Structures are given as structure tokens and as C-alpha cells.
Amino acid sequence: MPDVQDDIVEQVIDEQPETATEPQSPRTDNEIENAYSNLSFRVIYQTNNFFLPQIKDLITGKEVLNLRPEYQRRLRWSPKKKSLLIESLLLNIPVPPVFFFESELARYEVMDGQQRLNAIHDFFENNFSLTGLEKLYFINGRRYNKLPPKIRRGLDRASLSAIVLLQETKSDITDPFLVRRYVFEGIHILDVRRYLV
Secondary structure, three states: OOOHHHHHHHHHHHOOOOHHHOOOOOOOHHHHHHHHHOOOOEOOEEEEEEEHHHHHHHHHHOOOEEOOOOOOOOOOOOHHHHHHHHHHHHOOOOOOOEEEEEEEOOEEEEEEOHHHHHHHHHHHOOOOOOOOOOOOHHHOOOOHHHOOHHHHHHHHOOEEEEEEEOOOOEOOOOOHHHHHHHHHHHHHHHHHHHHHO
16 A cells, blocks of 8 residues: 555655756856855754653653644554554664754754654553564563563663754745755655665
């Protein structure tokens, strides 16, 4: 069954302008380098690592992090999929970073990673029991507060990377939603291309 994400990416690719409408391209290496140097769109970002309890606190507080900006799709992960993420974190398996957009100074919205963040928050809030775990099958049926102390501590020290697009991002696009959309689409086009190779 095709993913909604695939449909979005196909639509984005289909909506790309035809090359005939592009401005005259620079021809010499020097002209190309000047055009690149004067580009009016450049993303400025930083990478942060958050311990999982910090993520829970950011989401619970609702002041710093907007988990559900209007362009995000609905939450749809099953308890099993959430459980498998928790298992990956306990096994120290690398999890892709989440993407935040700094909508105002020190205020962020989630561009990509909403499902992962919600799964972490829900587990720390004891909203679901682990299910379908294969490597850590012996903790199936447990909620966070019912995990043995050593396993809880292991989860508390696990972290997730976040790539934060800062307000200093340079753009001649006056609508900030278009900047977010452009970056969001770029992230997902790369995801799809990875599977087409």
C-alpha cells in the first residue's frame, strides 16, 4: 500500500517548473560561482542531541515546541510501531534525526519526526504497553513506569538528534511557510530517492 509521503513527493516532483521557465543560466565557471555566492536562499541550521526525558518535557510544556503545526499530517503509528522505536532506542540503533523549524527565537515547530516524538512522549507518559518486540521480547506488556530500573535508566540516557533550521535562514521568499515547505519537500524527496537507487 503506497504511503501518503510517496504521494506528496510525487506531487512535489510533478509540480517542479519546466526548465523553459528558468532564467538564463550562467555559462562560465566564474558566472556560476558568482550566482552561487549571491544565491538568496540558504539554510542555516544547527544540530542538537536531546535525551529522551528532555524531549518528553519539551512536548509536555507546549511552550517551546509545537508538535502539531498545521502542515503536519495526523498521528497514525500503531502501538507496535511505537514499541519498535522504543526497542531501537534501547538497543542503541541509530534513529534518523528529527527536523525543527525555529518559528521565533527559541520557539520551534516540528517539520519532520512528529510520529517518533509522539511515540517517545506517549511511552514516557505510560500511554501504551510495549508490544511486538523481538530482541527485547521479555519486556513486552510493560509500560515505562513498570520497566525494571536498569532498563528505565538505559532509556533515560538514550538520545535523539534534531536538526534545527534557525531563523537566520537566508531567503528572498517572503512567506515563511514556503521556506518550510521547500525544506520539508527536500527532506522527503531525498528519502524517496534513497529507495529508488
